[in-house]
Amino acid sequence: MITERDLILRSKLGETQAFEELVAEYQGKVYTLCFRYMANEEDAYDMAQETFIKAFNSLKSFQGKSRFGTWLYRVASNICLDEIRRRKRRISTISIHQPLETDDSEVEKEIADVRPTVEALYEQKELSLYIQTLLDQMKPEHRAVIILRDMMGLSYDEIGEVLDCSTGTVKSRLSRARTIFRNNFIKREHLP
Amino acid sequence: MKCFRIRTLFSAFLDDMTDMHDTEMIKDHLKHCICCERELENLKMCQNILEQMEEPKLPEGFALDLHRRLMKESCKA
The missing domain is CATH 1.10.1740.10 (RNA polymerase sigma factor, region 2, helix turn helix motif)
Known part of the structure; x- marks a missing residue:
């Protein structure tokens, strides 16, 4: 074999x-x-x-x-x-x-409203497009950890190998990236 | 324990990457803090949405295209 x-x-x-x-x-x-x-x-x-x-x-x-x-x-x-x-x-x-990613430490610029209608959000395709748009607005290093962890399912160690950084860096970067993603997502959804 | 400190641990907590001490601390805090509980739920929801994104299909002809390009590359070498 x-x-x-x-x-x-x-x-x-x-x-x-x-x-x-x-x-x-x-x-x-x-x-x-x-x-x-x-x-x-x-x-x-x-x-x-x-x-x-x-x-x-x-x-x-x-x-x-x-x-x-x-x-x-x-x-x-x-x-x-x-x-x-x-x-x-x-x-x-x-x-x-x-568009810039929204972050407490950075200047927030007006982001064009690309929000689809609420009904359309329930359509998987629209949701995918929406998620991709949110990811697209993030810094590349934040986008990378979310993609590798939450969408591709890599472990922290594997992400460290892919991005050439320590597991500790992966951990802190992922925490920050998820918070930014969550803030942008929730803000547009008007959820609590 | 302040909510801010607890929330910085949520990401690792969702991935079972917090140590025993931090895990217990988070669980204790969540018992009496509805705001942090809601924050954790929101993070979890975002994580679920990302995990469940449909995978795109590999376009037809991808392997054939790659084959042609590899042939060209090996001719260069």
Whole structure:
């Protein structure tokens, strides 16, 4: 029986077929992760493709210290977060209406009201869009921990490996991110 | 114990990442603080909504596209 380890070794030697076998079971998850970061199918597709190409080219740097899936998530997260930051920098130079995440320590700017109707919120599609919009307004590092923990189900240790930070940092960042998300969500829902 | 301090522990509490001391402290506090209880419920609700988000479907042709790109990459090498 061919193991993941065998496939990794053969992929490191440049065998594309072995690499395709290796990543076959991760394609859906990596695409989902990219979709959570990028919030649209087209970008998610491009970022996920980019993830696998980069993984293939840099597989030699994978030393097996973490699970292969975690390492792939790290590659995907880096690609998506770099792209998000690059776009934010570009937008901030041309617009003063850029939505900012609401945070006590920061200046709160007027955020365009993208709230769908209350009835529509009960439609799963509308809710998904709404959640994606809220995530989109958060700082990339806050968005990342919420996506990795609450939407992808990674452990604190795995998130630390993906984002290259300590478990303590994951813990505090997640706490802050969830509070910000909750505040924005509740504020718009007028819940207690 | 002030509500503020307790609330900073809620996120870890929801993930069973608080130590025994903090867990007991939170449980004790929740027995007599309805505001914090409501805050925890709200956080839990947000967490549930995020967890239950439908996964997008991998678009058709993704694997084939990747195959073509990998072929190109291996030719470059």
